[in-house]
Amino acid sequence: MSNATVVVVTSGKGGVGKTTSTAALASALAKEGYQVCAIDFDVGLRNLDLIMGAERRVVFDLVNVVRGEASIKQALVRDKKLNNLYLLPASQTRDKDALTEEGVASVISELRMYFDWIICDSPAGIERGATLAMRYADEAIIVSNPEVSSVRDCDRIIGLLDAKTKVAEDGGRMPKHLLITRYDTDRAKTGDMLATDDVVDILSVPLIGVVPESKDVLKASNVGLPVTLSDETSPASRAYTEATRRLLGENIPVTIPEEKKGFFGKIFKGRAA
């Protein structure tokens, strides 16, 4: 049997950073030398291709594969920089029933033969798309912003992970990791934002990383490079790299990377303000 691990990146709420995180984590795992496949489950609203810079090379998609119109190997888009990183794009169809449970099951089980890590980028919501993305996962990364509605939606998602997944139905417990993104260090200091400990307390899911709000994320998406490939020194990139090491089983303390404020950094900061 294969040793592949299927990870779902999920949150309930939209815009919290699932797609950004999927691209960043998949790339960081590929940099470690693993065979990695990122799957976009956001049928109708494909975006992972753009964030990974693969949009010009998409021909087939997940729905084509499920319908038997293309083989998985034909549909996989190989990354330009890392030849062990692949993307299985979402379809742009408006047909919400395009994905079937059996179809997804067979895609995932075939991918397990080729890859070490399969990272599933979940759509927002708690409907079919989100439940299909988590259905065959071995582990879940729950993405939350330090903000009330996001935390509440994560709680709903945790409920689904414990009820609607194959692991749960087989009587197991889905391992979960909490990834807090868009963390604003300045606001945390003034107490105007939920602290990471508060979120961990409320959700009772162990923390895998804290990704600061960073302008590098926007820049990286502009040019189509996951932030872990575009600028390794950026705080967001460092946070994702740390989270990846924890996903790989390393026991390292969670830090909240900050912009390095060296001499020049300070001058720049002073000017920008």
Place this chain on the structure above:
Amino acid sequence: MNILSLFGKRGQSASVAKNRLQILLAHERAADGSDAVLISNLREDILAVVAKRIAIDPDSVRLEMDRSGDVTTLGIDIELPPTARAS
């Protein structure tokens, strides 16, 4: 031009983003699945030609399309079985 070189310069990444979006949306708005049909047919043709000489696994023929602004390129990747190389 190296895409990474754009990182240092202020505001340059936004123009890369605009350009990427224009290419992508032009293609998506016109999308009629013709690329998929073309690629599938080409793949079958290529497979048939190669199979005349070498016994290969159909999955080992990969076609890759790359749509940039004004040119679209087609990459063909054929993985030969180890025995084929020896002959």
